[in-house]
Amino acid sequence: MATQPRRPLLAGNWKMNLNHLEAIALVQKLAFSLEAETFEKNDIAVLPPFTDLRSVQTLVDGDKLAVAYGSQDLSPHDSGAYTGDISGAFLAKLGCTYAVVGHSERRQHHAESDELVNAKVKAALRYELTPILCIGEGLETRQAGEHVSYTLSQLDGGMAGLSKDDAANVVVAYEPVWAIGTGEVATPDDAQEMAAEIRSRVGDSFSADVAGKTRILYGGSVKAANIRPIMDQPDVDGALVGGASLDADEFAAICRFDRG
Protein backbone atom coordinates (compact mmCIF):
# COMPACT_ATOMS: atom_id res chain seq x y z
CA MET A 1 0.00 0.00 0.00
CA ALA A 2 1.27 3.46 -0.89
CA THR A 3 2.25 5.83 1.91
CA GLN A 4 -0.67 8.08 2.77
CA PRO A 5 0.12 11.79 2.68
CA ARG A 6 -3.34 12.73 3.88
CA ARG A 7 -4.35 12.99 7.52
CA PRO A 8 -7.27 10.70 8.40
CA LEU A 9 -10.55 12.35 9.41
CA LEU A 10 -13.16 10.57 11.50
CA ALA A 11 -16.31 12.68 11.65
CA GLY A 12 -19.49 11.87 13.55
CA ASN A 13 -22.68 13.14 11.92
CA TRP A 14 -25.25 13.10 14.69
CA LYS A 15 -28.11 13.97 12.32
CA MET A 16 -31.20 15.12 14.30
CA ASN A 17 -30.12 13.46 17.54
CA LEU A 18 -28.91 14.69 20.94
CA ASN A 19 -29.95 17.99 22.54
CA HIS A 20 -27.36 20.46 23.80
CA LEU A 21 -27.08 18.81 27.22
CA GLU A 22 -26.62 15.39 25.68
CA ALA A 23 -24.09 16.93 23.30
CA ILE A 24 -21.97 18.18 26.19
CA ALA A 25 -22.04 14.76 27.84
CA LEU A 26 -21.03 12.95 24.66
CA VAL A 27 -18.20 15.32 23.70
CA GLN A 28 -16.84 15.26 27.25
CA LYS A 29 -16.86 11.48 27.35
CA LEU A 30 -15.34 11.22 23.88
CA ALA A 31 -12.58 13.72 24.53
CA PHE A 32 -11.59 12.32 27.88
CA SER A 33 -11.63 8.69 26.79
CA LEU A 34 -9.41 9.26 23.77
CA GLU A 35 -5.66 9.26 24.22
CA ALA A 36 -3.45 12.15 23.06
CA GLU A 37 -1.88 9.89 20.45
CA THR A 38 -5.26 9.44 18.75
CA PHE A 39 -5.56 13.20 18.29
CA GLU A 40 -1.96 13.30 17.05
CA LYS A 41 -2.57 10.82 14.26
CA ASN A 42 -6.20 11.49 13.30
CA ASP A 43 -8.52 14.48 12.97
CA ILE A 44 -11.63 13.86 15.08
CA ALA A 45 -14.81 15.86 14.58
CA VAL A 46 -18.42 15.90 15.72
CA LEU A 47 -21.23 17.36 13.61
CA PRO A 48 -24.11 18.12 15.99
CA PRO A 49 -27.42 19.85 15.31
CA PHE A 50 -27.18 23.66 15.03
CA THR A 51 -28.74 24.11 18.47
CA ASP A 52 -25.87 22.23 20.13
CA LEU A 53 -23.01 24.17 18.56
CA ARG A 54 -22.70 26.97 21.11
CA SER A 55 -22.60 24.46 23.97
CA VAL A 56 -19.99 22.36 22.17
CA GLN A 57 -17.93 25.49 21.48
CA THR A 58 -18.03 26.52 25.14
CA LEU A 59 -16.95 23.06 26.24
CA VAL A 60 -14.19 22.67 23.66
CA ASP A 61 -12.80 26.15 24.30
CA GLY A 62 -13.12 25.95 28.07
CA ASP A 63 -11.47 22.56 28.42
CA LYS A 64 -9.10 23.05 25.47
CA LEU A 65 -10.31 19.84 23.83
CA ALA A 66 -8.80 18.62 20.58
CA VAL A 67 -12.19 17.62 19.18
CA ALA A 68 -13.20 19.69 16.15
CA TYR A 69 -16.82 20.36 15.31
CA GLY A 70 -18.98 21.56 12.50
CA SER A 71 -22.49 21.85 11.14
CA GLN A 72 -24.65 19.47 9.14
CA ASP A 73 -25.70 22.12 6.62
CA LEU A 74 -25.48 25.87 5.94
CA SER A 75 -27.21 28.49 3.87
CA PRO A 76 -25.81 29.39 0.46
CA HIS A 77 -26.44 33.02 1.47
CA ASP A 78 -24.43 35.24 3.79
CA SER A 79 -27.32 37.03 5.55
CA GLY A 80 -30.77 38.41 4.93
CA ALA A 81 -34.40 37.37 4.62
CA TYR A 82 -33.93 33.59 4.65
CA THR A 83 -36.10 32.45 7.54
CA GLY A 84 -34.78 29.38 9.27
CA ASP A 85 -31.44 29.33 7.47
CA ILE A 86 -28.03 29.50 9.11
CA SER A 87 -25.19 31.47 7.56
CA GLY A 88 -21.61 30.31 7.25
CA ALA A 89 -20.70 33.56 8.99
CA PHE A 90 -22.53 32.41 12.12
CA LEU A 91 -20.90 29.01 12.00
CA ALA A 92 -17.44 30.46 11.61
CA LYS A 93 -18.11 32.73 14.61
CA LEU A 94 -19.01 29.62 16.61
CA GLY A 95 -15.61 28.12 15.85
CA CYS A 96 -16.83 25.49 13.42
CA THR A 97 -14.18 23.79 11.32
CA TYR A 98 -16.46 21.79 9.03
CA ALA A 99 -19.84 22.09 7.31
CA VAL A 100 -21.52 19.04 5.79
CA VAL A 101 -23.00 19.87 2.41
CA GLY A 102 -25.28 17.83 0.18
CA HIS A 103 -25.94 14.95 2.52
CA SER A 104 -28.25 12.45 0.81
CA GLU A 105 -30.89 13.10 3.48
CA ARG A 106 -30.94 16.80 2.50
CA ARG A 107 -30.99 15.91 -1.17
CA GLN A 108 -33.92 13.54 -0.50
CA HIS A 109 -36.00 15.43 2.07
CA HIS A 110 -35.23 19.00 0.97
CA ALA A 111 -34.81 18.42 -2.76
CA GLU A 112 -31.31 19.86 -2.77
CA SER A 113 -29.94 20.04 -6.30
CA ASP A 114 -26.31 19.92 -7.35
CA GLU A 115 -26.55 23.66 -8.07
CA LEU A 116 -27.68 24.40 -4.53
CA VAL A 117 -25.06 22.07 -3.10
CA ASN A 118 -22.41 23.88 -5.16
CA ALA A 119 -23.59 27.24 -3.79
CA LYS A 120 -23.34 25.84 -0.26
CA VAL A 121 -19.82 24.52 -0.89
CA LYS A 122 -18.82 28.02 -2.01
CA ALA A 123 -20.57 29.61 0.99
CA ALA A 124 -18.61 27.34 3.36
CA LEU A 125 -15.34 28.20 1.66
CA ARG A 126 -16.10 31.95 1.89
CA TYR A 127 -16.03 31.57 5.67
CA GLU A 128 -13.03 29.22 5.79
CA LEU A 129 -15.20 26.29 6.78
CA THR A 130 -14.13 22.97 5.31
CA PRO A 131 -17.04 21.59 3.29
CA ILE A 132 -17.68 17.87 3.63
CA LEU A 133 -19.32 17.32 0.25
CA CYS A 134 -21.49 14.20 0.32
CA ILE A 135 -22.09 12.22 -2.84
CA GLY A 136 -23.27 8.70 -3.56
CA GLU A 137 -25.74 6.62 -5.45
CA GLY A 138 -28.96 4.87 -4.49
CA LEU A 139 -29.60 1.16 -4.78
CA GLU A 140 -31.29 1.25 -8.18
CA THR A 141 -28.43 3.23 -9.66
CA ARG A 142 -25.90 0.76 -8.34
CA GLN A 143 -27.91 -2.22 -9.55
CA ALA A 144 -28.02 -0.60 -13.00
CA GLY A 145 -24.22 -0.37 -12.91
CA GLU A 146 -24.35 3.43 -13.14
CA HIS A 147 -22.92 4.23 -9.71
CA VAL A 148 -19.64 5.66 -10.96
CA SER A 149 -21.11 8.05 -13.53
CA TYR A 150 -23.91 9.10 -11.14
CA THR A 151 -21.58 9.82 -8.25
CA LEU A 152 -19.01 11.63 -10.39
CA SER A 153 -21.78 13.79 -11.81
CA GLN A 154 -22.65 14.86 -8.25
CA LEU A 155 -18.96 15.52 -7.63
CA ASP A 156 -18.69 17.68 -10.76
CA GLY A 157 -21.82 19.59 -9.79
CA GLY A 158 -20.75 20.15 -6.20
CA MET A 159 -17.24 21.34 -7.09
CA ALA A 160 -18.11 23.36 -10.21
CA GLY A 161 -16.33 26.67 -10.54
CA LEU A 162 -13.91 26.22 -7.62
CA SER A 163 -10.33 27.43 -7.80
CA LYS A 164 -7.62 24.83 -7.28
CA ASP A 165 -6.89 26.23 -3.83
CA ASP A 166 -10.54 25.99 -2.83
CA ALA A 167 -10.91 22.52 -4.34
CA ALA A 168 -8.00 21.26 -2.25
CA ASN A 169 -9.90 22.32 0.89
CA VAL A 170 -13.00 20.27 0.12
CA VAL A 171 -13.44 16.92 1.89
CA VAL A 172 -15.46 14.50 -0.23
CA ALA A 173 -17.60 11.88 1.50
CA TYR A 174 -18.69 8.95 -0.62
CA GLU A 175 -21.87 7.66 0.96
CA PRO A 176 -23.81 5.08 -1.03
CA VAL A 177 -27.41 5.75 -0.03
CA TRP A 178 -28.18 2.04 0.21
CA ALA A 179 -25.58 1.71 2.99
CA ILE A 180 -26.78 4.61 5.16
CA GLY A 181 -28.43 3.51 8.37
CA THR A 182 -29.20 0.11 6.89
CA GLY A 183 -26.42 -2.02 8.34
CA GLU A 184 -25.44 -2.73 4.72
CA VAL A 185 -21.83 -1.65 4.56
CA ALA A 186 -20.13 -1.31 1.19
CA THR A 187 -17.32 -3.77 0.67
CA PRO A 188 -13.81 -2.37 1.02
CA ASP A 189 -13.44 -2.92 -2.73
CA ASP A 190 -16.61 -0.88 -3.40
CA ALA A 191 -15.30 1.95 -1.23
CA GLN A 192 -11.87 1.87 -2.86
CA GLU A 193 -13.30 1.72 -6.38
CA MET A 194 -15.33 4.86 -5.87
CA ALA A 195 -12.66 6.70 -3.86
CA ALA A 196 -10.17 6.07 -6.67
CA GLU A 197 -12.68 7.28 -9.26
CA ILE A 198 -13.34 10.42 -7.22
CA ARG A 199 -9.62 11.14 -6.83
CA SER A 200 -9.04 10.60 -10.51
CA ARG A 201 -11.88 12.98 -11.43
CA VAL A 202 -10.56 15.64 -9.04
CA GLY A 203 -7.21 15.24 -10.79
CA ASP A 204 -8.79 15.69 -14.21
CA SER A 205 -10.92 18.66 -13.11
CA PHE A 206 -8.27 20.48 -11.07
CA SER A 207 -4.76 19.00 -10.88
CA ALA A 208 -2.82 15.99 -9.69
CA ASP A 209 -1.64 18.06 -6.75
CA VAL A 210 -5.22 18.84 -5.69
CA ALA A 211 -6.19 15.18 -6.14
CA GLY A 212 -3.30 14.12 -3.94
CA LYS A 213 -4.42 16.47 -1.18
CA THR A 214 -8.16 15.72 -1.29
CA ARG A 215 -9.43 13.74 1.63
CA ILE A 216 -12.05 11.19 0.64
CA LEU A 217 -14.21 9.66 3.36
CA TYR A 218 -16.45 6.63 3.24
CA GLY A 219 -19.84 6.74 4.97
CA GLY A 220 -22.53 4.12 5.43
CA SER A 221 -23.01 1.86 8.47
CA VAL A 222 -19.43 2.33 9.68
CA LYS A 223 -18.77 0.76 13.07
CA ALA A 224 -15.69 -0.07 15.10
CA ALA A 225 -16.03 -3.66 13.92
CA ASN A 226 -15.89 -2.87 10.21
CA ILE A 227 -13.76 0.25 9.85
CA ARG A 228 -10.34 -1.35 9.47
CA PRO A 229 -10.65 -3.03 6.07
CA ILE A 230 -12.35 0.08 4.68
CA MET A 231 -9.69 2.43 5.99
CA ASP A 232 -6.96 0.11 4.74
CA GLN A 233 -7.91 1.10 1.20
CA PRO A 234 -5.31 3.45 -0.28
CA ASP A 235 -7.76 6.13 -1.44
CA VAL A 236 -10.00 6.14 1.65
CA ASP A 237 -8.89 8.79 4.14
CA GLY A 238 -11.49 8.49 6.83
CA ALA A 239 -15.13 7.98 7.63
CA LEU A 240 -18.33 9.95 8.02
CA VAL A 241 -20.13 8.06 10.75
CA GLY A 242 -23.82 8.37 11.54
CA GLY A 243 -25.48 6.06 14.06
CA ALA A 244 -22.29 4.74 15.60
CA SER A 245 -21.15 8.27 16.46
CA LEU A 246 -24.01 8.65 18.94
CA ASP A 247 -22.28 6.28 21.36
CA ALA A 248 -19.12 7.81 22.80
CA ASP A 249 -17.40 4.46 23.40
CA GLU A 250 -18.21 3.15 19.93
CA PHE A 251 -17.14 6.37 18.22
CA ALA A 252 -13.97 6.50 20.31
CA ALA A 253 -13.13 2.99 19.13
CA ILE A 254 -13.63 4.17 15.53
CA CYS A 255 -11.48 7.24 16.16
CA ARG A 256 -8.64 5.08 17.47
CA PHE A 257 -8.26 3.61 14.02
CA ASP A 258 -4.58 3.43 13.10
CA ARG A 259 -3.65 3.32 9.45
CA GLY A 260 -0.42 1.64 10.46
Ligand SMILES: O=C[C@H](O)COP(=O)(O)O
Ligand atom coordinates in the same frame (compact mmCIF):
# COMPACT_ATOMS: atom_id res chain seq x y z
O1 LIG B 1 -23.46 10.94 7.55
C1 LIG B 1 -23.42 9.76 7.86
C2 LIG B 1 -24.00 8.75 7.02
O2 LIG B 1 -25.26 9.11 6.57
C3 LIG B 1 -23.90 7.35 7.53
O3 LIG B 1 -24.87 7.08 8.50
P1 LIG B 1 -24.83 5.64 9.24
O4 LIG B 1 -23.42 5.49 9.76
O5 LIG B 1 -25.85 5.73 10.31
O6 LIG B 1 -25.12 4.61 8.18
